[in-house]
Amino acid sequence: MRTIRRLPTDEAGPAPLSPGPPRPRAPLSRGNKLFLAGFFLGLAILVVGNLVHVPFAIMSPGPTMNTLGKVPGEANGSTLISVKGLPTYETEGELSFTTVSVLGGPGFPVDAFDVVWAWLDPSKDVLPVDQVFDPDASSERIAEENAVQMEGSQEEATAVALRALGEPVKTHIEIAEILDEAPGKDALRVGDRIVRVGDTTVTTPDSIRTALQSVRPGEPIEIEVTRAGKPVVADVTTMTGSGGRTALGVILRLDHDFPATVTINAGDVGGPSAGLMFALGIYDKLTPGPLTNGRDIAGTGTIDEEGSVGPIGGIRQKMAGARSGGSEYFLAPVDNCPEVVGHVPSGLEVFAVGTFKDATNVVEGIASGRTSSLPRC
Template sequence: MSRRATTLTVASVLVLLLAIVGSAMQVPYVALMPGPTSNTLGTNDKGQPLIRIDGRQTYPDEGHLNFTTVTYRGGPGGRIDLFTALRGWLAGDTAIVPEETIFPKDESPKEVDQQNTRAMQDSQQNAEAAALHELKIPVTTRVVIDGIQKGRPADGVLKTGDEITALDGQKVTSVSQVVGATAKHKIGDSLTLTYTRGGKEQKADLKTVADPSGKRAVVGIVLSDQYKFPFKIDISIGDIGGPSAGLMFSLAILDKLTPGPLTKGKFIAGTGTITPEGEVGPIGGIQQKMIAARKAGATAFLTPADNCADAAKARPDGLRLIRADTLHGAVQAINALTAGKGDIPACK
């Protein structure tokens, strides 16, 4: 056998061994890829309106206001192999990130999924509040118990879903009011919570204990602000989690509640968290979301200001990036876009 043939044989064997090792070696990384994108003005996979409004006049819409998602492979329950990670690093539409970026070491995959589900629910509620805030439609808030800490005074007395209406006889309508009123108590003091459960008002006298820092008085309840809307808004998107669709939900609700189509038939996609006051926040996976949007047909992409720098570096051809700081600003930018005006905030 010639030296060349021997070298080729040895090299082939080494490549084969590396392939076997690479396909068997699991690595603690996650591959992020472009996920599905859905038109908030359209229907879900069951053929039902993705956003339905009852009890208020709505108007015809057209075009697209798509929210975007990211899918992933890997994680503690099914890690990717070394070759998959290497292919992802070389691929233009995939990001390979450390596993703990998606799955913190102190949380189980189930807990992460639950958090993502909760984040989506909060995002929908914030989107509804932001849209109504933009339209100057009054919205009231209520304080609801999200969780009970085991072994704390509230354990066995209060339940998840109870609505807190007063503390020490003083009406409360926000979490900050409850936290502020509780903070006025010394550790070991007693306080009285008035709450409703199943439509019935009840009271609970609880003795406060120290929080983990040992500095604040608490009773062991996790609270969230929820909103009472003057009409019903249903958002049905299926098994999708996370808070990043908030901006697009708000825009779709605004579009349905105001005369004339917001997009004028254009295909606009985007991403961004939303606060009840209409502030747009950053998200993860901006590159994958832009790719998904462009593949779906979008020509404009609403981008949170804090994501603009990264987005500008990876912008797909044919996709115009529009900076979105607030819901109000996003509406103004879309109006300028559809009118053919040039003064549109851009990502640079």
């Protein structure tokens, strides 16, 4: 008979083993140290890059809008250009104005990473913010000026298109806004039509600016306006404007006596650069037969009372936006040609225009398929 001996136990089970001495931790290798240093450096750069605002503006391609079609994104599908008071005709194809998206101005700062990614994208431009925006202007002031410029471009486009059709159009220079700091604000009213400045009869906004230089900033000058159809004459104190020039402290716009009511709904787009395409869209709606013959044509350019097409900013972005929007043809102001050469997107033909007449000739040439003799950049 064998005797079995039991080891001592307690009610909880076998007696625990006593722990041994702690093992020393292995030191980090050089590779691990470099990895951690790189990780935390990258994290710091990421945080700083997203928090630090930099004084640059980024210009990117924006959407296109067909002046012959409906307003994009509107539930009721309203027409972008509508005309009342004159006969209108069916149109085809597209006459689209192009836009540029700008980040980095007042109220919309960009960070370092925004700028780096923009540098890597050939369709974007990075410029010092002071080259794009007035450093002393607020975001509200810039928005107001863009709205006034857009309204002015629509007025001038309407005048040019109607005159091209032989319709009589009389032009007036009107006060659109009076700055709070204008010393003569009590003598002037929004809506005043300026008739005379000093001894100069007003014909254009530039004639007003030139006439004002006959006095020094802070001195008064006699201004004649038409207010509610009646003449008003007042001595208006001037102020110092940009570049130290004499100014009134007002924003001007063109006002016309039109034989028809032309309404343009461009949404939130601001600035003057859609003037040419507005004029073409109005002209097409008021002439028998489609001007484009179904072609998809985009373009850009300011337009003035004489029908001259002026240069614009962001031409590279506008060409890229036009091609992305499906356009095969593009109208560019002739003064923008140096920026066009070498940057035309594949599949886009670019034609140079200097006047509204040039533009209608180019569109008619595209419509007929005869483009070989048309002017190009």
